[in-house]
Amino acid sequence: MKIQIINKSKHELPKYATSLSAGMDLRANINQPVVLKPLERCLVPTGLYIALPEGYEAQIRPRSGLALKKGITLLNTPGTIDADYRGEIGVIVVNLSTEEFVIEDGERIAQMVIARYEQAEWQAVEVLDETERGEGGFGHTGTV
Numbered sequence: 804m805k806i807q808i809i810n811k812s813k814h815e816l817p818k819y820a821t822s823l824s825a826g827m828d829l830r831a832n833i834n835q836p837v838v839l840k841p842l843e844r845c846l847v848p849t850g851l852y853i854a855l856p857e858g859y860e861a862q863i864r865p866r867s868g869l870a871l872k873k874g875i876t877l878l879n880t881p882g883t884i885d886a887d888y889r890g891e892i893g894v895i896v897v898n899l900s901t902e903e904f905v906i907e908d909g910e911r912i913a914q915m916v917i918a919r920y921e922q923a924e925w926q927a928v929e930v931l932d933e934t935e936r937g938e939g940g941f942g943h944t945g946t947v
Contacts, residue, residue, distance in 0.1 A: 804856070806917070811891075812850025814909050826864060826914030829894060837906040839898040844878055846893045847912055855886040855917070862916045863894060869912070874900025877913055884915075 810816055817827035831837075832850035839845060855861060863882035869875040878895040894913045898904045906912060 804859075804917070806856070807854040809852040810850065811852070814850070817851070817915060826916045828866070828911040829863070829892065829913045829915050831894075831906050831908055831910045831912050833906065833908045836908070839875075839896065839904045839906065841898055841901050841903070844895060844897040847896050847906060849892045849894065851892045852889060853884065853892065854889065855884065857886050858919055858921070859886055860884060860918055860920050861892075862918055863892070864914050864916060866911060866914055873904055874898060874902075875904055875912075881916075 808816060812830065812832035814830045814832060817829055819827055829849050829851070831847045833848065837845055837847065853861065861884035863877065863880070863884065865876040865880055875896060875898055878897050882895065884892060892915075896906065896912055
């Protein structure tokens with residue numbers, strides 16, 4: 804699939820790390836390092852603008868290595884970029900660790916997955932069909 808992209812950043816286009824990768828790394832496009840204190844959040848620009856085809860979204864997700872090793876993750880995750888959005892892709896980064904974290908220009912801060920979606924059309928009814936699970940919610944199976 805071909806997706807139109809404008810790259811106003813100082814960095815290469817996002818790419819897949821391996822032939823079977825689902826996500827492409829997004830890089831911070833900043834003029835100076837950003838220091839994130841514990842529990843602090845900020846919007847990190849990428850310098851990227853995309854035009855997705857109808858029926859597709861871009862999901863912005865945390866990078867597992869940053870989450871595990873540094874306690875850095877994303878708020879509003881997965882973030883959704885709609886097919887009609889034409890603004891710059893920004894990433895809402897949060898520091899959940901007890902130490903400051905410095906975001907450097909060009910640092911891989913998130914990953915982007917392109918996914919197909921469908922829009923729902925609601926059908927109002929009086930009752931729903933029965934299932935084995937029924938109304939069983941959080942923890943209803945008794946297992947962790």
